[in-house]
Amino acid sequence: MPGSSGQQGEKLPRAFYLRDARTVARELLGKELVRESPEGSASGIIVETEAYLGVPDRASHAFGGKRSRRTAVMYEAGGRAYVYLIYGMYWCLNVTCREEETPECVLIRALQPFTGVELMARRRHAEGKRPAVLANGPGKLCRALRIDGALYGEDLRGDVLYILDRPLPEDAEIAASPRVNIGYAGEAVHHEWRYFLKGNPCVSR
């Protein structure tokens, strides 16, 4: 489905999201995340993601079936934004996956700035810096695209925050590694559920 029937430049279909978070995480690489706002439009190519497998995953906010105001959107059908605050000051964007009551999601960790690059630089107070550094981390990309709690639960098929189908470049190579900063998560630490485009200068860390 994704890749096969997908149309370049179209919003990803609902069905794209209703799948295993690892599949969605891999297939989101190369897609274009777009943010429309009164200040203008800005977007980036997704170059790094992490899959969070919900109830059985110690690193997931929904581990053990945990429900709260924060995790609620993960229990809805996939294709929405799960936005949360971390370390008291940075926002992180996740894309929810799977059907209702299956709280899997994908953390978007890094973007290659694509359109509205100057707007992104202004929001990051990083005017004049290399574009590669504007959104190479989950907190940075949220700041660059002005993604915050106001976008919690936003439908990714709407007109505010959405993801466009794009083909992966011919030479793109997908690599996997353990997820970042989840040292507390016991056995889950070892799973290689972080995906990124090998050699891309916008991948974090």
Next chain:
DNA sequence: GACCGGATTGGC
């Protein structure tokens, strides 16, 4: 370049 601490707030 590597390493370290501080910022800052909601969730369990």
Next chain:
DNA sequence: CCAATCCGGTCC
């Protein structure tokens, strides 16, 4: 009390 982070400082 700690967290799915970032930035600016220091000291190589």
